[in-house]
Amino acid sequence: MISIFLLALSLKIYAKSRIKDYNLMITLGMRDRVLRFFIATEYIGSLAVGLLIGIFIGSLLTIGFQSVIHSIYPTFISIKLPNIKTYLIACFCIILLFLASTIINHEIYVEMELGSSRQIAVSKEKMPNRWLGIKCVVGIILMLVSSYAFSKRVWTESIYLIIMFLVGCYMIISAGGAWILKSYRKKGNGYYKRLPFLQQFYSRFKTHRSNFFMVYILHFLLIGYFSVRISGIIPLDRVQALFPYDYVCLGEKEDQETFKEFQKKFSEKSLILPMVRVTVASASEENSGSRMDTSFQGQNMGISESSYNQLTGRKLGLQNKEIYISFQQDKSEKAHLIDFSVLSGSPRMRFGMPEPYFPENRDKVFDSDYKVIGQERRIIVGNLVGGMQENIVVFSDEYFKSIYSTGDGANILALFNINKDKGEEAVVKFSDYAKDHIQYSEYDSLIQPVYGKKVLQNDTLLAHILKLLEYLFVMILLLISILYVFIVKMVSELPDTRSRMKQFKYLGMRERLDRKILAFENNVMTIMPLVLAIVASILYIFITLKVRYFTKIEKQEFWQYEIWIIGVYTIINLIVAFIIGRVMICLGNREE
Numbered sequence: 001m002i003s004i005f006l007l008a009l010s011l012k013i014y015a016k017s018r019i020k021d022y023n024l025m026i027t028l029g030m031r032d033r034v035l036r037f038f039i040a041t042e043y044i045g046s047l048a049v050g051l052l053i054g055i056f057i058g059s060l061l062t063i064g065f066q067s068v069i070h071s072i073y074p075t076f077i078s079i080k081l082p083n084i085k086t087y088l089i090a091c092f093c094i095i096l097l098f099l100a101s102t103i104i105n106h107e108i109y110v111e112m113e114l115g116s117s118r119q120i121a122v123s124k125e126k127m128p129n130r131w132l133g134i135k136c137v138v139g140i141i142l143m144l145v146s147s148y149a150f151s152k153r154v155w156t157e158s159i160y161l162i163i164m165f166l167v168g169c170y171m172i173i174s175a176g177g178a179w180i181l182k183s184y185r186k187k188g189n190g191y192y193k194r195l196p197f198l199q200q201f202y203s204r205f206k207t208h209r210s211n212f213f214m215v216y217i218l219h220f221l222l223i224g225y226f227s228v229r230i231s232g233i234i235p236l237d238r239v240q241a242l243f244p245y246d247y248v249c250l251g252e253k254e255d256q257e258t259f260k261e262f263q264k265k266f267s268e269k270s271l272i273l274p275m276v277r278v279t280v281a282s283a284s285e286e287n288s289g290s291r292m293d294t295s296f297q298g299q300n301m302g303i304s305e306s307s308y309n310q311l312t313g314r315k316l317g318l319q320n321k322e323i324y325i326s327f328q329q330d331k332s333e334k335a336h337l338i339d340f341s342v343l344s345g346s347p348r349m350r351f352g353m354p355e356p357y358f359p360e361n362r363d364k365v366f367d368s369d370y371k372v373i374g375q376e377r378r379i380i381v382g383n384l385v386g387g388m389q390e391n392i393v394v395f396s397d398e399y400f401k402s403i404y405s406t407g408d409g410a411n412i413l414a415l416f417n418i419n420k421d422k423g424e425e426a427v428v429k430f431s432d433y434a435k436d437h438i439q440y441s442e443y444d445s446l447i448q449p450v451y452g453k454k455v456l457q458n459d460t461l462l463a464h465i466l467k468l469l470e471y472l473f474v475m476i477l478l479l480i481s482i483l484y485v486f487i488v489k490m491v492s493e494l495p496d497t498r499s500r501m502k503q504f505k506y507l508g509m510r511e512r513l514d515r516k517i518l519a520f521e522n523n524v525m526t527i528m529p530l531v532l533a534i535v536a537s538i539l540y541i542f543i544t545l546k547v548r549y550f551t552k553i554e555k556q557e558f559w560q561y562e563i564w565i566i567g568v569y570t571i572i573n574l575i576v577a578f579i580i581g582r583v584m585i586c587l588g589n590r591e592e
């Protein structure tokens with residue numbers, strides 16, 4: 001969507017700048033057929049040249065990215081240049097974006113039907129004038145509904161809710177802006193006093209609305225979406241806290257003696273607890289709410305309240321079929337339910353390993369007659385599978401006794417912290433144990449009989465580094481996109497600005513006043529979108545912290561980084577706005 005907007009903006013400016021040249025060609029006697037061929041050749045040629053330049057720059061960036069990553073983690077990462085198929089797919093996608101941008105600018109190309117007129121009249125862009133109040137109300141409703149839905153874990157922080165929120169913002173910006181401008185017309189003398197400041201917004205409403213909303217979207221995504229993910233990842237050294245045990249082992253009753261041997265030989269700090277394998281209907285976000293998907297059941301750990309109290313020191317007071325869910329995931333991961341097959345109510349669960357079944361038998365295979373009295377995100381045994389599986393479901397002691405040993409699969413949970421002098425020997429023993437219990441991984445390779453801290457810690461740290469670099473790269477691209485919009489807007493409006501400055505001078509307007517007019521226009525298009533985006537982003541940030549179950553300490557740590565990011569970003573934008581304002585004033589008063 002952002003790419004289409006940026007391409008549409010560029011094509012719009014380019015097409016308008018070329019209309020006079022095409023008129024001149026007609027005046028000199030060029031036939032319409034020849035002119036159309038010339039325009040098509042120019043259009044396709046610019047696309048081809050742009051693709052070649054993009055491929056070249058993209059390949060250089062890939063090589064640079066490879067060098068940076070390899071210098072950080074040479075053992076674990078190897079990034080190769082894309083193959084020919086990847087380049088062809090990328091070119092195809094860019095061509096589609098180019099076509100979409102061309103369709104958006106259809107009105108501009110209609111103006112290029114030059115046979116009927118040799119002079120292009122200056123047209124005033126129409127403002128919305130009907131149902132403005134209703135549009136504002138609908139926009140507010142969309143924003144409130146999307147924000148409320150985003151605060152529910154069932155929607156997994158869906159990007160579609162953010163798009164819905166932005167649609168509501170667009171309706172308010174469009175209808176609200178038109179209503180404000182129209183209301184000024186009813187103020188008599190006040191309208192005429194403000195007219196020099198507002199004239200551009202009256203005559204070029206659609207252009208300014210598009211530019212304003214484009215900048216607003218970029219600000220919102222950068223502050224409210226990507227900066228949140230960066231602040232959730234850093235500091236990187238906190239990865240150690242995600243794995244409190246050196247080894248987490250799953251086994252059955254006959255393995256209890258083996259665990260006791262490990263406990264005696266390798267670990268003074270260890271726990272051996274009863275558990276049940278809790279299988280839910282779906283662990284796939286892609287099939288959220290689907291009743292037909294049976295291919296990816298999720299596996300989690302069920303323990304009694306006594307075991308939970310032994311691990312955390314907390315009492316829950318569960319009774320009968322009440323359950324409590326503890327997500328074993330990092331704060332940087334999206335919020336979600338334990339079972340993606342439900343959109344409301346309790347998860348569908350069964351005890352034992354996953355088994356194939358027919359969709360129409362889902363309610364017979366899984367039981368949803370449970371009452372979830374609470375949920376938390378708390379590392380108890382470790383972030384073993386990224387929080388999508390191997391979460392903890394706590395049952396009341398009485399109910400746990402009734403279901404224990406009713407299902408197949410693991411029913412013993414063993415947690416070990418290995419003595420320092422026994423590390424190498426323990427690696428061999430736990431590796432042998434994992435090989436003997438590989439059946440636990442048959443359904444899903446992510447599920448392991450033994451989870452080792454070192455491997456998981458390295459993998460998680462690597463994933464965090466890659467995500468951090470990815471988010472930083474996207475944020476830089478968004479910032480460059482904002483600067484690009486500002487520069488294109490400034491260059492495209494420069495001839496009109498010079499013309500207006502001359503008119504003001506001929507009318508006897510003081511130079512100080514025309515500078516105020518340009519400064520006002522610049523502030524509306526640069527600073528106002530930033531302020532509105534910060535306000536909306538802070539709302540979404542608070543919702544994100546709530547839905548991800550951030551603790552008080554985590555919130556304090558998060559805001560330490562987030563305030564710095566927002567502050568530095570705001571300062572950069574204020575500096576850019578000041579520079580653009582000064583350049584517009586300087587160039588606007590300069591004679592051509």
